[in-house]
Amino acid sequence: MSENKEKKGEENVQADRMGTMAYSSKDNESMHKSLNGEFILYQILLKQILDGKFSLNLNEKSLYEHFQASDPKDKSTYKEFDKKYKASKAINWYTRESCVYKTLNKALRTQDTKNTSPFATFIKDLNTQLTKEHQIFIKQQKTPTIQLYRGQFLSKDELNRLKTSHGELISMNSFLSTSKNRKKAFEFAKSRTPPSDDLISILLELNVNINSITKPYADIERYSDFQDEEEILFVFGSMFRMDNVQFDEKNNLWIVTLTLCANDDPDIKQFLSILEKETKGQNSLVSIGNNLMEMNKFDDAYAHLERLFNNKLLTDPFDCVQCHLMVGKVEEKRGNYNASIDQFNNGLDCLLKESTLKDHQLISQCYNSLGYVYCKLKEYEKAFQYFELALNSKTNDLSLTYLGLAKIHFKMTNYHLSLEYLQKILHSKPEPSHAIITKTNIYIGSIYATMNNNEEATKYFDKVIELQIRKLSKDHPDLGYTYDAIGLMYLENNAEQKAYEYFLKAYQLQSQSLPNNHPDFAKTFTNFGNYYMKIKDLDNALIYYEKALENQSKTLSWRHPSVVESYLILGNTYWKKRNFDQAAIYFDKVLKSELAREKIAESSLSLSYKTLGDLYYDKFYVYLDKKILDEALDFYLNDLKIELKVKLHEDLSLVDLYKRIAEIFYKKHNYGQALLHYNRLLDSYYKNLPINQIKIDEIYEIIAKIYLKRHHFNETLLYYQNQSNENENKHEHIDDIYFEKRYLDQSLNYFQDKLLKYRKNSSQLKDIYYILGNISYDKQDYDQSLKYFFKLFNKNLKKQNFNDLALKYIYEAIAMNYFHKQNYNQSLTYFYRLIECLLMNNTKNYSFIDKIYNLIGKIYLDKDYTIQYLSAKEKNQGIDHLPMNNSQFEKYYLEQTLMHFQNLLKNNKKKNDSLGDIYRIIANIYLKKRDFNQSLIYFHQSINYQLEKSLSLAQTYILIGEIYRKQHLLNYALQSYQDSLNILQHIQSRDQSLIDNIQKKIRKINSYSI
Missing domain, CATH: 1.25.40.10 (Tetratricopeptide repeat domain)
Known part of the structure; x- marks a missing residue:
């Protein structure tokens, strides 16, 4: 590309770069086939454009309407293009320094199909005009070969890919502008410092055989605004062979040497043959979505495929089916499993409606895809059903189904069954692909390692490594999967150093051959993190877990299940470091991701609330801050709310949650709520056989403490009876009240039985009387409550006088019982005794005394004086148990x-x-x-x-x-x-x-x- 043009575009870094794409025939047979995705995408895109079939709108808008530029100059240029553009002037428009050139190249570079579409005609015209100019250019050449040059920025990822692509096909992701002048290109490459750490400067050296029939290229100097540039332009998608990559130490510059390939090049013909075979019967626009997905550009793939539906570009019903299935795959990659299921079902429904398609291979693909997604959702029964349907399909790829069944059985710890299905894959006819065989053998080795059969695991791992080196190369990234699996085996067997060595091998391979956004890095970084956790180096573990998250964030959304798993790992690691605040940040991300899902998974959401509850509960014991305890309680209550959507109240799995919630309410002195949840805990133990009497007795010990701590009888311990619950389900509310009353009866019986076990002079009797008086009070059996409190009162009077402070709560209990019986005179007497007791002991608790007077005030409001004062004196409504001069x-x-x-x-x-x-x-x-x-x-x-x-x-x-x-x-x-x-x-x-x-x-x- 010309120096002047580049300088004018320096405000946009992308203008100084040209992306390279390598096609590896070995990758095509490996587990890293997706590395060829970008190369394939551009070849499909170019063919569609040149065939006049690439449009993402039924009625393509003008450039001005489509881009709606804000810059006045750009607006003017787009209007001019829309009005004056002619096919014969395509090269003029391309060489002109304007938004047209910049926008086109940016759209092509970034695989932006939406913004490439308006330029389809322009690109086709450019190709046509370049073809004409190419003929003129060839005739003018005096030598059979020419050398062309280009100085540019290149990403380190692309350079690594080029290093491992010797002899492979290389293509460019935009129109390639080169120069005949090596000196100028060299100076251009050396004159600028890369604007970011992930970019380097390179010099491209292109060898071109003039006599070869190739994609068009031509000298466009006479069309250019810069006549002295000696500019040769190649159409985008031109293919080259990778000759050499070397570092010029003297000039501190990478030199990349390529040779332009002829159209009849054997590798190109083989590539086109494979491409035709793989895309046969597939809509090309849908294929573009597939390749965007292979490039890990999941959101772009989804947007592209949705555009096909929204703009009604798929007129053939079968194309619509393909698009539904492709969207399903993309949604699965995005972690939107329920949306993925919907798309697969949409496609499946369309296929099953057509009698001519009843045995089509896409049907079995749908069944397998649904099985895999349900496996990820841990809905194994449904997954089994779909894999069974796939097995019964005539056109099924058995290896896919067997692999899915092996995964389910592995997750269910049915290791022997999992191994059986994997062995079936290896013995399938026709023989599975190299990638499937390799993947299966690694899986078998990993299962043996899980079963602690390391000798057998090692046999399979060695077998895989030998196969990978023979079929691919010793530097191929596929070996990274094997090295990671071996490292995990050693890590499980506490051979940490050996594990580290294999993780390092995997990482070194990946660094040399994969782009930095590839998901393999996240797995290896996580393995490094696990290694450091194993040796208790939490700081280094965090570094690698953060790296894993950073890698995932390049291609996955913040709520993708894999990203959420990293949040959990980081949260737990910070928790182990006792860094509660950082742990909370990550656990909160987990919770938000669960809440943001289209269909909330109750089990995952419940676990998120529980994890945060446990964290804050632990934090409370460090800082002893009640606000922290309140936060823990909120999370636990939300957890319980979610659990009760799918479980009965008495489900035994809820006992730990009930216990924790009850404990917190007890610490907060909210005895009513504590009692409620201890009763729920009791209910779980009573209704699940065999009854655990030890646990039940332990709970009643705590319930006894609650009743013994209850001192203010104007507040009920009954939670549901104290709630209006106007907005809740009335039937549920009635059931809750019934539950509470039932457990009052049960508690009464329990402590009455306990009462019978004590002798008359036992010191324990006081507590039992107090507890039974409490329970009877809550049952609104005020006569029974009075009976127990007077027994307690009389027992206390044997050792204490009337104004002993130990009697104050008994006075209050008796007063409140009489209050509820509307025996106001007796109630007043005991309230007065309570005040007397407090004052005689110089109690400074004035707020308590004020509360007593408030209750006395209620008596004077509630007493019916209307009838009473017709007579001269009030009638006494009860017998005073206090032998004192009451009137004075x-x-x-x-x-x-x-x-x-x-x-x-x-x-x-x-x-x-x-x-x-x-x-x-x-x-x-x-x-x-x-x-x-x-x-x-x-x-x-x-x-x-x-x-x-x-x-x-x-x-x-x-x-x-x-x-x-x-x-x-x-x-x-x-x-x-x-x-x-x-x-x-x-x-x-x-x-x-x-x-x-x-x-x-x-x-x-x-x-x-x-």
Whole structure:
């Protein structure tokens, strides 16, 4: 390419390079056949273009419409091209320094079929014009051979490929511009520093036999903007033979020597024959997608094939079938297994509908492909079904099916069955390809190594190496697979140094013969990482695991299963280093990749949540930060949620998860949730035979601790009964409540049985009474609960006085039991005893005392004073178990309660709804004190803060009416009753008996007036 043109294009590095592609006949027979993919792609592409069949749009747009350039100059150039272009001016347009030349070469270099398509006619015209110019050029030559030169950048990967391609066919991925002037080309190669580490400068030396019939090339100097360039242009796809690669140490420059091949070259004829055979019956546009896939350009392949569907370029139904199957293969490579299955099934459905295709070999290919994908999904039963269908197909390639069955049995640890299928491959007729034989022998050796039969494994590995060297060469990358397998065998047998030597052999071969984005590197880097893990060198292990991930990221998406596996490996390695933050980053990537899948695999997602839960749980014990524990809990709960989508609650596989969740809730003092999950744990043990009584007793020991730690009885330990669950399935919610009640009964029976085992003077009785009182309380059997708490109370009184601090939780329990029984007088007595106990012991827990007063306040809100204060005195609703002067005691604490709520009133600056409750509480206390005037004042104040037409407001008016009637202020009483009646008659939950009672009072007052 001309120096001036190159300098103008230096802002784009790609303008200074020309990609080379090698075709190796040996690679074509190896497990690295895909290395020929790029070479084949360009030959198919060129043929399609020259045949006038390459278009990716039914109605090809103009360059201006297609590229929609933002640069004004480029816009103008595209418009000019669309308007003025003529076939006779193709070379002029190519040599002109413009966006047309740059965009075309970039599209060709990068295998961008979408942006190559608009140039198809232009490329064909270039070929036609070059062919004409070629005839003129040949006639002008005075010697049978000429030498041409080109200075350019080349990637190190391409150079390595050229080094191993002596005598092989070489092609270029764009139009090749060369010069007759070696000095200028040499200076051009030397004058620039490569812009990146992966590029080097080279000098191409091309030997051309003028008399050979070849693809067209010509002197285009007279068309060029630069008349002194002596420029010879070759059409893209021209084929050369690789003669030599040598390093010129004196000039610090690589020299690559090529010879242009004639069209009748035996190797070209053989290549074209193989290509025709392999693509026979295949749509060429679909073949391009296949070769993009072979080049590991999976996203490009998918986009290309989708374009064929979207633009309706496949009119033949059979072509559509081929495209579906190719998309299926691409999706499998991309790690989108469910999408792959859909595509294979689409193709299979089309084939099965056509009676003429019932025995077509593509049907068995579909079955095999589906078997392989289901194997990757670990759905082995389905995989077996499809391989069975393949076996029953007339046109099946048995070696593919046997290999698939061998893989399944290996994964299921059925090693002998796996070996049987692999031996069937080796004895198949006709004989399988060299690649299949090699792959099978390596697999057999690896299975023997897994079975610890290293002697037999070594026999197979040696056999493979001998075969590979004989058929390919000692430097062929296929040997890397064998060396890696041998290295893994040694690593498993703790021969770490030998393992390292073989991994190094594999890597050295790969470095010399493969592009740096080849997936073989990731496997070898991972093996190096495993080696360093084995010798406990975590830092070096991380370096190689990171290299493996870097390699995968060049061709695979961030959520590809192989990439996810690397995330897991890195996460676990950082975890072993106790670097929790870095481990979390990688495990979080795993989780996000699972959530991003089109069809979420519950087992993988569950494992992702569990792994993060385990990590944060471990981290908590290092830092003792409760926030970390909360994060662990969130992950475990998500794990459980996923597990319960496919498992019953009592599934024995959930016991560890229940136990861990319960432990965390216990540490967080969330005893209700802890109890729930311990009960779930119990359920799993009870419902799976044989019953493990030791485990059950261990769980009940923890449940006992939960009940013994329960000190505040205004909070229930029942989780589901405490949930409204308005948005959840009501039937599930009822089942959950039933479960909770069932395990309350079971716990009650367990601890009652335990109670019978203790003697009357046993010190353990106190704990059992407390536990049984708790359980009965949660069962809402308040009489039974009181029975146990009074037994505990009396047992404590033998050694302690009434104000001993050890009694405080018993007072609270008794008070709450009476509260729920609506025995408010007794409830108040024990709440007052609790306060007395706390104050007498100088307890500074004022928040606890405030909570007690809040509960007392609820009593004064809940007590029905409407009827009670018609009589002079309240009736005692229970028997006081405390032999004290209750009236003096309660009178004192009634005053204390009044003071508490009056202080609350003073300190409450916000005029909110709670003020209404405080006013009502104070009013009710004054009512209890029979201070009617003060009671009226506070009741009237409360009206301002109560909701209109609420039951509490109606009750307030009734109480006001009662007080006025007691004071013989009948008109005021009548008005209050009528206000109450007006509310009661319009609220949703009408209490007819209360309405009747009020109406009776109104009639009675009215009768006095008469």
